[in-house]
Amino acid sequence: MxxxxxxxxxxxxxxxxxxxxxxxxxxxxxxxxxxxxxxxxxxxxxxxxxxxxxAAGAANTVAITVDKGLKNVINIATVSVKVCAPGSTANCQVIDHVQLDTASFGLRIVSSVLNPSLTAVGGLPITTVNGSQQLAECRHFADGFTWGTVRTADVTIGQKQASGLPIQIIGDLPAAVPSTCNGVPENTVDDLRVNGILGVGVMQIDCGTNCSDTTKAPAPGNYYGCTGNTCAPTVALSTQQVTNPVPKFNGDNNGVIVQLPPVPNTGAASARGTLVFGINTQxxxxxxxxxxxxxxxxxxxxxxxxxxxxxxxxxxxxxxxxxxxxxxxxxxxxxxxxxxxxxxxxxxxxxxxxxxxxxxxxxxxxxxxxxxxxxxxxxxxxxxxxxxxxxxxxxxxxxxxxxxxxxxxxxxxxxxxxxxxxxx
Missing domain, CATH: 2.40.70 (Cathepsin D, subunit A; domain 1)
Incomplete structure (x- = not known):
């Protein structure tokens, strides 16, 4: 968000x-x-x-885990996602410890956790704008920002797949961070404490007409067109923006349910819940x-x-x-x-x-x-x-x-x- x-x-x-x-x-x-x-x-x-x-096991569910995670931080709910090169069943990777975030929209993965075959040519293709410029995003959060290219992937969560999904790869353009992308950079696993962020809030795309209106000059702070290490604000069409995977599922795509168990007031070592896809569909x-x-x-x-x-x-x-x-x-x-x-x-x-x-x-x-x-x-x-x-x-x-x-x-x-x- x-x-x-x-x-x-x-x-x-x-x-x-x-x-x-x-x-x-x-x-x-x-x-x-x-x-x-x-x-x-x-x-x-x-x-x-x-x-x-x-229980997480049905085709429209995936397990949620709250535990010490990667960096011993409390109350971090995570899921696993599978990322594949578009159209491929071989060039794929399951990524764990992806934070479940109901107040943002779209998938963001730290580049360093991806297999080289996914970040190399022939893997996850980088979206281009203005001819041949790489599309990158500066996504601001309350405590910092993530910076990286927008790429296309086939994303599977549980047994639900969103094909050709625009996602952000965090930290793959470190030398090109524009001055208008200000705040604290959070472009590594050490910064994020997780391997990525899965935004499944109510919006379908993460910026909307504020970023896609071609009749307005692009405002700095969201999407950028990059050539080498030089990046300038650009319009990103709705089909190019980082996209919430849930509405792109084939069925069970009108919402999500977050289910976590009760824990004692003194806390628990861990908690295991379920993310359910769809509302009144099953x-x-x-x-x-x-x-x-x-x-x-x-x-x-x-x-x-x-x-x-x-x-x-x-x-x-x-x-x-x-x-x-x-x-x-x-x-x-x-x-x-x-x-x-x-x-x-x-x-x-x-x-x-x-x-x-x-x-x-x-x-x-x-x-x-x-x-x-x-x-x-x-x-x-x-x-x-x-x-x-x-x-x-x-x-x-x-x-x-x-x-x-x-x-x-x-x-x-x-x-x-x-x-x-x-x-x-």
């Missing part, structure tokens, strides 16, 4: 990821020791949702009794309320905590910058509202981040929270998803007429 449409923090919101192996060694101090005695009232928190995921993806909220184009509920003030609600598996502004919550010190460490466990209510009249009240439980990670062995938490990523924005990150079925209805108004929605 582009930062101009909404702020996203995918596994490091505003550069505040918790690396458990680091903080476990550093211990408390500087305001980080709040709530370490008598478990900080964790047992008094209100009970959370208790839905259990279905016996395993019925919308059922879920409450539905019409969203804006990007999947946000912009008429919500927090602390008596208007707020925008983001439903983002790519954020590893709840993120909101609350001056009454004690901030952690330097060991967990940007996170909250209240002396006792807290609950903050949040009222979400869609474009219609539907509303729902959500309890966001908050436990000291220092307390939660002190064991060094748990990586799945339903009650870690941090400081906000933008005025009036409440980011319902991965803690929100534990014990819930969360539905994302794709924006299909250009074809079938379905408007985007969130349901849970």
């Amino acid at each position: 582009q930062i101009t449409s909404k702020l996203k923090g995918w596994m490091q919101v505003a550069a505040v990821a918790i690396g458990v192996s680091l903080v476990a060694a550093c211990g408390g101090g500087g305001g980080d020791n709040g709530g370490n005695s008598s478990n900080g009232g964790i047992n008094s928190l209100p009970a959370g949702p208790t839905q259990q995921p279905i 016996s395993n993806n019925s919308l059922g009794a879920a409450q539905t909220f019409l969203s804006d184009d990007a999947g946000d509920l912009i008429s919500s309320t927090f602390n008596g003030q208007p707020a925008k609600a983001l439903f983002d598996t790519g954020s590893n905590g709840y993120f909101f502004d609350d001056t009454t919550l004690q901030a952690c010190g330097s060991n967990q910058p940007g996170f909250y460490c209240p002396p006792t466990a807290q609950t903050r209510p949040f009222t979400v509202k869609g474009a219609g009249s539907a509303t729902a009240n959500i309890n966001m439980n908050v436990v000291s981040a220092a307390t939660l990670v002190s064991s060094g062995s748990n990586f799945a938490f339903n009650d870690v929270a941090g400081q906000g990523i933008g005025a009036g924005v409440v980011d319902l990150g991965l803690p929100f998803f534990f014990g819930r079925y969360v539905f994302y209805g794709m924006d299909l108004r250009s074809t079938t007429g379905q408007a985007p929605f969130i349901a849970f």
